[in-house]
Amino acid sequence: MLWTRKDLLGLEYLTPDELQLILDTAESFKEVSTREIKKVPALRGKTAVNLFYEPSTRTRVSFEVAAKRLSADVINIATETSSVRKGETLIDTGKNIQALKADIIIMRHNCSGAANILARSLDISVVNAGDGWHEHPTQALLDIFTLKEKLGKISGLNVAIVGDIAHSRVARSNIWGLTKLGAQVTLCAPEMLIPPGIEITGAKISNNIDEVLKNADAVNVLRMQFERDEGAAFPEQLDYFKKFGITEERLAKAKKDIVVMHPGPINRGIEMSSGVADGKNSVILEQVTNGIAVRMAVLFLVSQAKEAKG
Amino acid sequence: MSILIKNGRVVDPANKIDAVNIQAQAATIIDAAGKIVASGIIDIHVHLREPGREDKETVASATAAAAKGGVTTVLAMPNTHPAMDCEDNIKLLQGIIKKSALVNVLICGTLTKERLGQELSDIAALKKVGALAISDDGCSVDSDTLMLEAFKKAKQAGLLTVCHCEDKKLSGKGVMNLGFNSTRLGLRGISNESEYKRVSRDIELAAKCGAPVHIAHVSCRESVDIIAAAKKRGVKVTCETAPHYFALTDEDIVDYDTNMKINPPLRAKQDVAAIKAGLKNMVIDAIASDHAPHTENEKDIEFDRAEFGKIGLESGLAISIMELIEKKILSWQELVNVLAVNPAKILGIDKGTLSVGAQADLIVIDAGKEFILEKKSIVSKSKNSPFIGRRLKGLVEYTIYNGKVIYQG
Ligand SMILES: [Zn+2]
Ligand SMILES: [Zn+2]
Numbered sequence: 060m061l062w063t064r065k066d067l068l069g070l071e072y073l074t075p076d077e078l079q080l081i082l083d084t085a086e087s088f089k090e091v092s093t094r095e096i097k098k099v100p101a102l103r104g105k106t107a108v109n110l111f112y113e114p115s116t117r118t119r120v121s122f123e124v125a126a127k128r129l130s131a132d133v134i135n136i137a138t139e140t141s142s143v144r145k146g147e148t149l150i151d152t153g154k155n156i157q158a159l160k161a162d163i164i165i166m167r168h169n170c171s172g173a174a175n176i177l178a179r180s181l182d183i184s185v186v187n188a189g190d191g192w193h194e195h196p197t198q199a200l201l202d203i204f205t206l207k208e209k210l211g212k213i214s215g216l217n218v219a220i221v222g223d224i225a226h227s228r229v230a231r232s233n234i235w236g237l238t239k240l241g242a243q244v245t246l247c248a249p250e251m252l253i254p255p256g257i258e259i260t261g262a263k264i265s266n267n268i269d270e271v272l273k274n275a276d277a278v279n280v281l282r283m284q285f286e287r288d289e290g291a292a293f294p295e296q297l298d299y300f301k302k303f304g305i306t307e308e309r310l311a312k313a314k315k316d317i318v319v320m321h322p323g324p325i326n327r328g329i330e331m332s333s334g335v336a337d338g339k340n341s342v343i344l345e346q347v348t349n350g351i352a353v354r355m356a357v358l359f360l361v362s363q364a365k366e367a368k369g
Numbered sequence: 370m371s372i373l374i375k376n377g378r379v380v381d382p383a384n385k386i387d388a389v390n391i392q393a394q395a396a397t398i399i400d401a402a403g404k405i406v407a408s409g410i411i412d413i414h415v416h417l418r419e420p421g422r423e424d425k426e427t428v429a430s431a432t433a434a435a436a437k438g439g440v441t442t443v444l445a446m447p448n449t450h451p452a453m454d455c456e457d458n459i460k461l462l463q464g465i466i467k468k469s470a471l472v473n474v475l476i477c478g479t480l481t482k483e484r485l486g487q488e489l490s491d492i493a494a495l496k497k498v499g500a501l502a503i504s505d506d507g508c509s510v511d512s513d514t515l516m517l518e519a520f521k522k523a524k525q526a527g528l529l530t531v532c533h534c535e536d537k538k539l540s541g542k543g544v545m546n547l548g549f550n551s552t553r554l555g556l557r558g559i560s561n562e563s564e565y566k567r568v569s570r571d572i573e574l575a576a577k578c579g580a581p582v583h584i585a586h587v588s589c590r591e592s593v594d595i596i597a598a599a600k601k602r603g604v605k606v607t608c609e610t611a612p613h614y615f616a617l618t619d620e621d622i623v624d625y626d627t628n629m630k631i632n633p634p635l636r637a638k639q640d641v642a643a644i645k646a647g648l649k650n651m652v653i654d655a656i657a658s659d660h661a662p663h664t665e666n667e668k669d670i671e672f673d674r675a676e677f678g679k680i681g682l683e684s685g686l687a688i689s690i691m692e693l694i695e696k697k698i699l700s701w702q703e704l705v706n707v708l709a710v711n712p713a714k715i716l717g718i719d720k721g722t723l724s725v726g727a728q729a730d731l732i733v734i735d736a737g738k739e740f741i742l743e744k745k746s747i748v749s750k751s752k753n754s755p756f757i758g759r760r761l762k763g764l765v766e767y768t769i770y771n772g773k774v775i776y777q778g
Contacts, residue, residue, distance in 0.1 A: 071553070148670055170671035171555035172625030179624065191673070193555030228555060255558065256549025 062360040066178040066185045069194035070235040078203075078240055084356035085204050085349070091128055092351055101359050102131035106161040109135045110152070111188070112168040117323060118188050118198075121347070122165045125354035134161070149173060150180045157183050162362055166190075171228075184361040192226050198322050199232030201353040203240065205346050206277055209318050214241030219271045220262075221247045221303055222281030222330055225254040229322045230281060234260050247271045247303065249294050268303050269312065277318035280305055283330050296329055305331040310340060318342055372769060377401025377733060381408065382702040383710050383722035397774070399767055401733045407705045408721050409441025409472075409730035409770060410686060411712035414506075414531075414585055414609060414657035416678070417443075417474070419465055420458075421450025426662035426750045428462075431682065432471035434660075434749040436776035438683040439765040441730035442473040442712075442720060444657075446506045447484070454479040454490045456498045463499065472770050473730070475716065477531060480505040480519050486512065489519055496526040501716050504531035506585060509567050511537070517574045524580035529715065531583045532571040534592070535633065539563035544673055546619040546634040554622065556672060559634050565591035572596070576604045583715055584608035586659050588633040590643030597652040607715045609655040612681060612688035615644045617755060627668045627675035628755040631661075645698050654711040658685045662751030680749045684756050690736055690763035729772040738764040 060076050070078065091099050107126040109119050119135065126133045136156075147155075149168075156164055163184040166174055171191030178185040189195040207213055218237050224230045224246050234257070237244050244262040246253060253264055265271050272278065285296055294302075310317065319331070319340045327333045335341060375398060380387050412435065418426035435443055445462070447453030453462060459476055466474045478495035482488045484505045492503060503523055509532065510516045523530045540563035545551050547558025568584055572595065575582035584596060587610045599606045613631060618638055622629045629635055647653040661678025668675050689708065693699040699707070713721030720730060739762045744752050768776035 148666070150669060168671070170673045172672045175625050176671060191555045225552075231553075231555060254552035255547060256552050259549045 062364050065183075065361055065364050066174070067196055067357050067361055068174050068178055068185070068187045070196050070199055070232045070239070071194065073239070075239045078200075078236060081200055081353070081356050081360065082204055082207065084360060085200070085352040088355040088359070089349070089352035091355070092348070097128050098130055099128065100130045102126065102129035102362060105131045105163070105362055106159070107131045107133050107163040107165060107358060108156050108161045109133065110156065110164050110166045111136070112138050112166070112173070113189070115167055115189070118167060121350045122188060122354050125351050126358055128351065129355055129358060131162075131358070149177055153177045153181050157181050163358060184364075186357055186361060189228050191228065192231070193228050194232045195228040196232050197350070197354050197357055198229050199236045200357070201346055201350040202233055202279055202320055202322070203236050204353050205320065205342050205349045206318060208345075208349070209342060210276060213237065216242040216276040217245065217274050218242050219245045219247055219275040219278040220281065221268060221271070221278060221305065222283055223252045224248050224257065224281070225252045226284075227281050233279060234262050238262065245271050245275070249299070249303070268305075269309060272309055272313040272317070275313060275317055277320065278305065279320045279322075280330050282322060282324065283326060300329055304329065305335050307332060307334045307338065310335060310338070316340070320346060323347070372397045372399065372729070372772065372774065374399045374401050374406055374731070374733060377404045377406035379406045379723060380701045380705050381723040382706050384724055386723070387702055399733060403735075404766060405701065405734040405736050406723075407701075407732055407734065408709040408723055409732050409768065410439050410708045411442040411716070411721055412440045412658050412660070412682065412685070413444040413655060413712045413716060414611070415443040415445055415660045415682065416448065416662065417445045418449065418662055420461060424750075425664055427469065428465050428474065429469040429471070430748065430750040431660065431662070432469075432474065434680070434682040434747075435472045436768045436770070437748050437765065437778075439686050439732040439734065439768050440472060440682055441732070441768065441770045442475065442718070444475045444477050444501060444716065447477050447479045447504060448507045452479050452484050453477065453495075453500070454482050454484070456494050459495065459498045459500060471775050475501045475718070477502045477504050477506070479503060480510060480530065481515070484508055486510045486515070489515065489522060492519070492522040492528060493526045496528050500528065501718070502529040502531050502583070504533065504585070506531065506533040509533055509535050509537070513570065513574065516571065517577060520575050520580035520582070521578045524578060529581050529583055529717075530575065531585050532567070533585050534564050534567035534571060536563045536567050539566070543634070544630060545622055546636050548619060548637055550619040550622065554625065561589040561591050561636070561640070564589055564633050565595055568592045569595050572599045572604055572606050575606065579605070581605040581607070586611050586614070586633055586657070587644065587647070587653060588614045588636050589640045593643045593647040593652055597647070600652065607654045607711075608652075609657040610644050610648070610653050611657060611659045612685045612692070613679065613755065615641055615648070616688045616692045621755070625672045626755060627670070627672055628679055628753045628757070630672060630675050630677055631679055632677035645693070648693065648707060649698055649703075654707065655715060656685065656689055656707045657712070658682050660749075662749055663753050664751055668753050678753070680747070680751055680754050683748060684742060684754060684761065686734065686765060687761040687763040688756070691761065694736070695762070729769055731769050732765055733767040735764050735766050737762065740764060
């Protein structure tokens, strides 16, 4: 199949075939990072701009490494140093970057939909590196890639996502991606952290982590943030850990080979115990490694789509 | 100079007429064969933006848009800069209207000074200078005691109170309807509750002192039920909805189109069904545009940061024809009732009919004419319509205001 999209905005918009193509492409790029010279010329002469309106060292560095392993030039723009704070609009900023003849904008933004708005205003590619509570497609892709690597398939798996689903772009992207590829997703969180209507995606909802873990082939544990300006009462940290924290005791009652994932950075002792984070079921560092391959695949595919279009 | 409109289908529910009209002698003759002839639309919820935000809209540009949309009377909402909260400010606006309005512009004064919800405006003085109603539109007065006091003063003055029903403690930082679509888009939701609880409160307070109350822009099913129940028990309540609340749902915000960011928000399918049913069974008295112009700078940005509101003067009739006449929700008589007859009654003005001797505000409509709404054809100074690019049906051919043709399509 041919990749035709100039942008990657979210997994909701992709077909199962397109998801599969990204995963297959990532598979072939993974080997590059194991070479002595970790570079292929796939994007030589291309410029990728990391436009980050929200601080995120992890994701930014991962994209930067991915772009460089494809031989692209990378420019980093962070809000503190750009004209963003002086009131330039998102679209103006994007058009300026386009005028520099950059090829891809990789954007992190605190407003949901920012990547959609930028993408429809520009001819160059936009890759969403996380927008508000909306989507974080490459994170979900690397989660899915890792899961497939560990368990050999996605279809038919029971995958639990635990934590603040309501305010999580990682959760949304995972729900879309996993569901489209045939997995059964179960969301586990206090009721106030389950967003309305989410069951329409096909995900099941539970507030009993022990029940959920019993059936799960994998559990994706979201980072919890307890300070918010939302006004809604958030659970107490300790109380949350008691009811939903992933501990060795809880894992002992789960499937032996259950895969434990976390998008990082981990709050040890809040969403999972240190023993679990560093334990034999944890694939947290493999996720980081796979993030490079998945992002290489995405950057490669979107830039190809552009060339195909002329 | 006299105008004769011949051969048109005259829809005049106030006089129980629905017939092809007869011929007579006149200086100008408009052949309206196959067309609908009706009273000019009376739009009781319009933001003119002048004085203060002439970059968004002016009295001249808004009334030109009104003329194009078949609207011959508008009620100007008071959230201008300065707000219409005292005699002087209303006189200022009256001066502008006199100079540049193309259609009849009526003025709504504020409930509270600067619309801050703290201190009541001098409601009797607003009435005296010519305000037809009072409202803090854009805001709701949070204090029950102040709101009750406002209803009492408005009743004494003989003014209608128009309520924007929103409990901001509940709607908070919401930017669209709360539900699966807000979940999917990752946007903060606005519950139906934030609207209908305030509808309920305002009706209760108005009923307490026997003051008439008009609920602006009803968007959700519970509000319709609450108003229906209040009407049943004899409360003097009227209400309006806007075309977007029966033509669009929150599902239409697919790609973060900020022209779909409206307050109250576009609701769910069940709400749209309830709004249509409310129009059919006359719980909803009127259709008003809530014409809310905003510049591209205020709309062509992140969804969270964009202003609420859309323009509607030019597209309201077409949307109403498509959604209500074509889908057989309302008859032409019923549509003219909600567009002209009832709005006139709500404001207590002698308009909305084609009676002999009545001021000649009327429109000729080609109900079957299809067109694509193009940005460049929009007369309003702001172009923030969610219907741009859509195929619409129902075009105004002539708008006649006070006996003069002010628009010809
Ligand atoms: Zn309002
Ligand atoms: Zn309004």
